[in-house]
Amino acid sequence: LTAQKFGAGDMAGMRRTVAGAGILSLAVGIFLTISFLLFMKPLLVLMHTPEDIFADAYAYIMIISGGILAQMLYNLLSSILRAIGNSKIPLYFLILSALLNIVLDLVFMVVFGLGAAGAAIATVIAQGVSGVLCLVYIAAKIPVLHLKREDFQVGSTILLSQLHVGIPMALQYSITAIGSVLLQTAINGFGSLIVASVTAANKVQSFVHLPFSTLGVTLSTWCGQNMGARDYDRVRRGFWDGMAVALVYSVLMGVVMYFFGEYVSLIFIDKDETRLVELLSYVREFLRKNCILYIPLGILTVCRFSLQGLEHGFTAMFAGVFLMVARSVMALWAVKFFGFDAVCYANPAAWIAACILLVPACLVVMPKVRRRLKAEKAQALSTGGNNGQ
Numbered sequence: 001l002t003a004q005k006f007g008a009g010d011m012a013g014m015r016r017t018v019a020g021a022g023i024l025s026l027a028v029g030i031f032l033t034i035s036f037l038l039f040m041k042p043l044l045v046l047m048h049t050p051e052d053i054f055a056d057a058y059a060y061i062m063i064i065s066g067g068i069l070a071q072m073l074y075n076l077l078s079s080i081l082r083a084i085g086n087s088k089i090p091l092y093f094l095i096l097s098a099l100l101n102i103v104l105d106l107v108f109m110v111v112f113g114l115g116a117a118g119a120a121i122a123t124v125i126a127q128g129v130s131g132v133l134c135l136v137y138i139a140a141k142i143p144v145l146h147l148k149r150e151d152f153q154v155g156s157t158i159l160l161s162q163l164h165v166g167i168p169m170a171l172q173y174s175i176t177a178i179g180s181v182l183l184q185t186a187i188n189g190f191g192s193l194i195v196a197s198v199t200a201a202n203k204v205q206s207f208v209h210l211p212f213s214t215l216g217v218t219l220s221t222w223c224g225q226n227m228g229a230r231d232y233d234r235v236r237r238g239f240w241d242g243m244a245v246a247l248v249y250s251v252l253m254g255v256v257m258y259f260f261g262e263y264v265s266l267i268f269i270d271k272d273e274t275r276l277v278e279l280l281s282y283v284r285e286f287l288r289k290n291c292i293l294y295i296p297l298g299i300l301t302v303c304r305f306s307l308q309g310l311e312h313g314f315t316a317m318f319a320g321v322f323l324m325v326a327r328s329v330m331a332l333w334a335v336k337f338f339g340f341d342a343v344c345y346a347n348p349a350a351w352i353a354a355c356i357l358l359v360p361a362c363l364v365v366m367p368k369v370r371r372r373l374k375a376e377k378a379q380a381l382s383t384g385g386n387n388g389q
Contacts, residue, residue: 013158019151020162036065050188060116067124077090081142101122104125172320175324178328179324179327183330193278197282198282200268204264216304217305222309227310230377243299246298246299250294257290262280262284296352318357
């Protein structure tokens with residue numbers, strides 16, 4: 001919504017959306033923090049977390065849960081900066097935060113010997129620093145985002161609009177996460193060796209997936225700004241250019257992960273692990289069975305985030321349902337018959353399931369958006385012409 005107001009040149013409206021986003025983020029952040037701190041231990045028990053890693057898992061997740069507001073601060077401010085076309089500064093601060101996280105990991109884990117809890121403390125501090133840096137930058141360099149008292153008179157219309165767009169996006173990720181939790185529960189049943197191998201493989205994939213996420217945020221902002229400017233041609237070109245980037249990256253990174261993924265995972269594995277060879281064999285199998293299907297992930301990313309930017313968040317939300325169902329089927333049924341193979345193919349199955357919905361949805365939505373923006377532009381020109389007469 002901020003991107004749309006900015007694209008339309010409505011700076012006062014844009015600031016009200018920023019204020020509304022801040023109010024909602026604070027309220028949601030407090031609610032999530034309290035909820036996670038209260039219910040995380042029962043959730044870990046429900047997920048059958050292995051006893052030999054339970055204490056570390058619990059210490060880590062409780063500290064991360066306590067730092068939810070620090071994470072939300074960066075996510076909110078970086079998204080606002082991207083919405084007005086400034087994508088470089090959030091990237092710079094994120095790089096600085098990542099480097100700080102590495103240094104603090106070494107300090108808390110190696111020097112002070114805090115283990116998993118030290119890693120969590122480092123993460124929360126690094127996220128908080130990146131958020132504060134964004135806030136300082138906005139205060140010093142972006143006067144158009146300086147909020148005044150009247151900007152906080154948001155009104156129910158803006159808040160309801162933000163909830164209308166935001167709740168489907170939130171549910172989309174939450175629904176997807178339910179499938180991931182069920183899958184993790186199935187993985188936990190294989191024991192700590194499989195847990196460690198899948199965790200290491202997923203850490204590698206988290207780096208691989210970051211460009212997909214960045215491309216998605218870019219497309220959502222791009223579509224939102226050009227929706228505000230009523231420029232369908234730029235929406236269409238951005239969509240197809242994004243698709244081309246996603247497909248090329250999917251192929252290139254798929255090749256890299258197929259041949260070199262297991263070696264990258266050594267960054268996250270204790271070299272003194274007594275079962276290192278066996279662990280790496282599971283990592284290799286997991287990554288290879290995922291990377292051959294990165295193309296559906298690229299298509300999923302472009303379609304889902306474009307639909308969000310085009311105000312079709314509910315459609316994107318249902319893609320989350322498809323993701324959840326696919327992962328749940330793999331976790332609750334396929335694992336019983338196919339074992340670790342089902343774990344390896346759970347993510348690709350979810351990506352393909354989501355594409356089954358999203359690709360037809362984009363083919364339907366894009367012409368509707370074109371007709372809508374064409375009509376709005378014609379009406380604006382007509383109104384302008386009548387005023388001139």
